[in-house]
Every structure is written in structure tokens, then in C-alpha cells.
Amino acid sequence: MEEDKIALINAGFPSPAEDFMDVALDLNKVLVHNPASTFFARVRGLSMIDDGVDDGDLLIIDKSAEPYDGCLAVCFVDGEFTLKKYKAMGDYALLMPANKDFQPIRVDENNQFAIWGIVKYLIKKM
Amino acid sequence: MVGLCDCNNFFASCERVFRPDLDGKPVVVLSNNDGCIIARSNEAKALGIKMGTPLFQAKEVIEKNNVDVFSSNYQLYGDMSNRVISILKETVPAIEVYSIDEAFLNLEGLPLEGLQQKGRDLSARIKKDTGIPVSIGMAPTKTLAKIASKLCKQYPKLQGCCLMYRPQDIEKVLRKFPVGDVWGIGRKYRKKLELMGVHTAWDFSSLPRSEVSRMMSVTGVKTWLELHGEPCIEFAEVPQDRQTICVSRSFAHDMTDLAQLDAAVATFTAKVAEKLRAQSMKAYFLHVFILTNRHRDEKPQDYSIRTTGFEVATNSTIEMTDAAAAALRAIYKKGFGYKRAGVMVTDLVDSDKVQGVFFDTVDHEKQDRLMKVIDSINSVNGRSTVRIASNGEMDQFSTRAHVSKRYTTRWDELMEVVV
Numbered sequence: 001m002e003e004d005k006i007a008l009i010n011a012g013f014p015s016p017a018e019d020f021m022d023v024a025l026d027l028n029k030v031l032v033h034n035p036a037s038t039f040f041a042r043v044r045g046l047s048m049i050d051d052g053v054d055d056g057d058l059l060i061i062d063k064s065a066e067p068y069d070g071c072l073a074v075c076f077v078d079g080e081f082t083l084k085k086y087k088a089m090g091d092y093a094l095l096m097p098a099n100k101d102f103q104p105i106r107v108d109e110n111n112q113f114a115i116w117g118i119v120k121y122l123i124k125k126m
Numbered sequence: 127m128v129g130l131c132d133c134n135n136f137f138a139s140c141e142r143v144f145r146p147d148l149d150g151k152p153v154v155v156l157s158n159n160d161g162c163i164i165a166r167s168n169e170a171k172a173l174g175i176k177m178g179t180p181l182f183q184a185k186e187v188i189e190k191n192n193v194d195v196f197s198s199n200y201q202l203y204g205d206m207s208n209r210v211i212s213i214l215k216e217t218v219p220a221i222e223v224y225s226i227d228e229a230f231l232n233l234e235g236l237p238l239e240g241l242q243q244k245g246r247d248l249s250a251r252i253k254k255d256t257g258i259p260v261s262i263g264m265a266p267t268k269t270l271a272k273i274a275s276k277l278c279k280q281y282p283k284l285q286g287c288c289l290m291y292r293p294q295d296i297e298k299v300l301r302k303f304p305v306g307d308v309w310g311i312g313r314k315y316r317k318k319l320e321l322m323g324v325h326t327a328w329d330f331s332s333l334p335r336s337e338v339s340r341m342m343s344v345t346g347v348k349t350w351l352e353l354h355g356e357p358c359i360e361f362a363e364v365p366q367d368r369q370t371i372c373v374s375r376s377f378a379h380d381m382t383d384l385a386q387l388d389a390a391v392a393t394f395t396a397k398v399a400e401k402l403r404a405q406s407m408k409a410y411f412l413h414v415f416i417l418t419n420r421h422r423d424e425k426p427q428d429y430s431i432r433t434t435g436f437e438v439a440t441n442s443t444i445e446m447t448d449a450a451a452a453a454l455r456a457i458y459k460k461g462f463g464y465k466r467a468g469v470m471v472t473d474l475v476d477s478d479k480v481q482g483v484f485f486d487t488v489d490h491e492k493q494d495r496l497m498k499v500i501d502s503i504n505s506v507n508g509r510s511t512v513r514i515a516s517n518g519e520m521d522q523f524s525t526r527a528h529v530s531k532r533y534t535t536r537w538d539e540l541m542e543v544v545v
Contacts, residue, residue, distance in 0.1 A: 034255065035209070035212065036209040036210075036212050036213050036255045036256060037209075037254070037255035037256060039533070039534065039541070040534075040540050040541075041540050041541045041542065041543050042540045042541070042542045042543070043542075043543060043545055044542045044543065044544045044545065045544045045545040046545070047545045048545045053545060058540075059543065063254070063255060063256070063257060064251075064254045064255040074543055076146045076147075079147045080147075080544070081541070081542075081543045081544065082543065082544060082545060083543045083544075083545040084545070097545075112147075114146060116146065
């Protein structure tokens with residue numbers, strides 16, 4: 001009898017939330033769809049500021065994603081990485097900046113060109 | 127059917143993922159301390175640079191051909207390896223990770239029809255997702271699957287997967303395959319076999335079984351049977367629990383100071399203990415060794431080793447660090463310049479099979495719990511977040527002049543995209 005009492009006290013009052021417990025939200029689940037192909041990178045430069053891409057922002061890149069017209073692509077052009085809006089033009093492509101001080105880059109078969117990955121999310125510190 | 131997925135020139139390929147400008151160019155990766163060449167891109171292989179060549183011997187060919195040189199970046203390679211493995215796990219019913227760049231695939235029960243195409247798709251997906259090129263070999267046995275994957279590397283036409291199962295196809299391949307490159311034959315037997323006129327895998331498989339048995343014991347017979355298409359090496363039968371674990375490094379500069387050596391030995395000990403715990407093993411003996419620079423004849427030479435036994439087998443960093451520090455003090459001599467130090471454990475047992483002693487002076491249960499906490503903190507927050515006070519950082523004892531960034535495991539070393 002005495003033992004039962006003690007056990008009851010230790011157990012305390014059951015939490016009314018116990019049956020409704022959820023796992024806390026995890027940003028990885030939202031931002032990283034395919035962990036094997038997701039890479040992070042840091043933005044350096046100003047050519048995309050009109051699209052809200054600022055120096056120091058964190059890029060979440062999916063290397064496996066297919067490029068589509070107007071996507072924000074991490075491109076590799078003639079030995080350098082750059083981030084631009086991708087526009088397929090048939091036998092060439094345009095890499096569009098979002099800053100009036102910069103010119104579009106035209107790439108065709110004479111350039112060493114590859115799309116390294118597609119930006120899925122942009123994280124910025126406010 | 128068994129598959130083998132092997133990453134092509136893995137370390138060099140990892141570096142190239144983040145340096146696309148090096149595609150099609152010669153790249154080599156160096157061992158710890160930038161000692162020897164341990165990975166080469168195809169272009170570097172074509173220049174005649176051999177595996178294991180000391181860097182200084184390859185200097186001329188490297189400079190002449192503008193070969194890009196990288197120090198090993200195991201944090202990066204480990205993460206890239208995990209990515210490849212996660213894709214394999216997702217697509218294949220069962221896999222056995224064999225090394226950082228190889229995994230066997232259990233394809234049992236899958237229909238032969240369309241298997242090669244599945245392999246090609248898998249290969250393409252790994253390349254697309256991670257940037258790492260792989261070669262998948264598929265065959266009735268592990269030994270043949272290894273051969274198929276090598277074949278796949280030689281012939282780009284195979285598009286990343288080579289399925290080999292018809293006896294006539296296997297014969298054709300084995301007739302051209304050097305016996306020394308067969309998994310399990312090794313250098314020792316290669317010479318012996320070549321003296322007997324056995325040069326190809328086919329020559330070997332044509333030997334009478336009794337002769338192989340007489341000359342090479344059970345392992346040789348297993349290899350012979352596997353070449354005949356009879357599976358003998360079970361999934362995960364390959365010995366995984368090693369009987370010794372050793373961590374040792376050469377130092378960038380000769381060390382004369384006991385405090386410096388102390389930090390190095392403590393770091394190596396922590397590493398060994400961590401490896402023991404990762405394999406759920408404990409050790410009965412710990413050996414500490416230090417040696418001077420052999421290449422400096424003019425200076426006094428010393429090689430010393432000290433062994434400590436534990437009454438109860440352990441994998442506690444604390445207990446082992448104490449023992450290692452005491453051992454080092456016993457062998458260290460003032461006035462010597464030490465070039466290399468190492469820590470090794472032997473007589474390993476499964477953690478749960480450790481025999482206790484009646485008058486145990488160490489609270490092993492408490493130590494076990496503490497080690498678990500340390501390991502979990504370090505796994506979340508990065509290696510060496512929590513460490514024993516005498517430890518240094520693993521990297522500080524080595525020279526790594528050409529190391530790339532840890533792009534995927536450190537926030538402060540992310541790749542930068544200039545926009």
C-alpha cells in the first residue's frame with residue numbers, strides 16, 4: 001500500500017499533451033530534398049542584387065536538378081564559377097545578371113561551360 | 127549476382143567536383159604529410175606517375191606537365207563517400223561497404239534482364255548527384271565483379287556498368303586479365319605464379335584445383351572457385367574486425383620537446399580509442415613508439431617502443447591517455463630529434479565480451495558512459511570538440527601544403543560563388 005503511494009507520487013500528473021507529441025520541425029527536411037546532391041555555398045559579389053541575391057547569402061544548391069528557363073544556376077564558365085539566371089536560346093545560352101551595371105554573358109560551344117547545380121533556396125541574415 | 131561499385135580515382139575525383147577547371151587535366155593527391163602520391167587522375171596515370179611514388183621523385187614530371195597537386199583532405203573524401211553510399215543504399219537491396227571508395231552490392235533475386243541498364247542508370251545518377259564517376263561491375267561472384275568493374279573503367283563504351291555472366295564472356299575477359307590484378311592473389315603469389323608460366327586470370331583458373339590448394343591454401347582455392355563462378359566469399363565475410371589498430375604520423379619537423387610529443391601521442395591515442403569504440407572493441411595492450419629521423423645519419427638515432435597491458439580491456443580515452451603518457455615518459459630521451467610517433471593497440475575483444483576482475487580499480491561503466499557522451503558531442507559538433515586536455519589537433523602534426531577546403535563539412539570553408 002505504502003509502495004503504491006510512492007510510485008503514484010513519482011509518476012506525477014500525466015501530461016495532457018503526451019498523446020499528441022510531434023517531432024520538432026527540422027529545417028533540413030524543408031531545405032534539403034536530396035542530401036546526396038545538396039551542397040552549400042556562399043555568395044560573393046553584387047551582380048544579382050536586383051533579384052535579392054546579396055553578398056554573403058547562403059546558397060542551397062541541388063547538383064542533380066535539371067536546369068529550366070530562368071532558373072538561378074551555379075554555372076562554370078571558362079574556368080570560373082558564377083551565379084546567374086539561365087536562359088536557353090537554342091544553340092547558345094544567356095547568363096543574365098540582375099544588376100544594371102552588368103552585361104549578360106553569352107555562352108556557346110566555344111566556351112567551356114557547365115551548369116554545376118541549381119539554387120533551390122537562398123538563406124540571408126536580416 | 128554480385129555487384130561492385132568502385133569510385134574512379136576517388137580522391138582526385140572529389141577534388142575535381144569543386145574544381146571543374148581541372149577536368150581533363152592531370153591531378154594527384156598526396157598521402158598524409160604530403161609524402162607519397164596515393165591517387166591519380168587518368169591524365170596523371172598517362173604521364174607514367176605511379177601509385178605510391180614519393181612526391182620528391184615525381185617533382186620533375188609534375189612541374190613539367192603542370193600537374194595539380196593536392197594534400198589529402200579526408201573530411202571531404204569521407205563526406206563524398208557517404209553521399210555515394212547513401213545513393214547505393216537507397217537503390218540496392220543490400221550493400222557491403224568495403225572501403226572508402228568501394229562497396230559490394232547484393233543483387234540476388236533481381237532479374238538478369240535489364241540489370242545492366244539498371245547499373246548504368248545508377249552510375250549516371252551517382253555522377254549527376256555527387257559529381258563522382260563510378261564503375262559498377264556485375265558478375266556471379268565478388269572476385270569476378272571486381273574484374274568487371276576494372277573492365278568498366280577501361281572501356282567508357284560500357285557507360286559505367288559491366289555485366290558479365292556468360293561463361294564464354296568470362297573466359298574472354300579472364301584470358302586478358304593479369305593474374306596479379308585478381309582480388310586475393312597479391313604480390314607474393316603473383317611472382318610465384320608468373321615463374322610457373324601463369325600470367326593471366328585464365329591461366330590461373332585453368333590450374334588443377336589440387337595444385338592451387340597445395341600452393342596457396344584455402345584463400346587461393348576460394349579465389350580459384352570464384353573465378354569459376356562459384357561464390358565463396360560471403361557478403362560481409364571479409365574480415366572487418368581488425369586485430370590491431372594503429373595511428374602514427376611523421377612530423378613536419380623533428381621534435382625534441384617532451385611536451386610536444388606528449389600532445390602528439392595523446393592525439394593519436396584519442397584517435398585509436400575512438401576507432402575502437404566505433405567498432406565496439408576494447409584492447410588489452412597499448413604500445414607507444416617513437417623514432418628518430420633515419421635520413422639524418424649525423425644525429426643520434428633511436429627507436430623505442432613501450433607496451434602497457436590493461437587488466438581489464440579498455441577503449442576509454444582517459445585510461446588509455448594516462449597509460450600512453452606514462453609509456454612515452456619511459457622511452458623519451460632528451461637530445462634526440464623524433465621524426466615519427468605512433469600508438470597501437472592489440473589483443474582486441476568485443477566490448478560486451480570483456481571479462482571483469484574482482485578488484486577493479488577503474489569504474490568501467492562510468493568510463494563507458496562518458497566516452498559515449500564525448501563521441502556523440504564530437505559527431506554532432508565536429509571532431510575534437512571535446513578532447514582530453516593534453517591533445518592537440520590531429521592536423522597540427524602534419525604538413526599539408528596543398529590542402530583544399532573542407533567544402534561539405536565546415537561552415538567557414540564553403541565554396542564561394544562570385545556573382
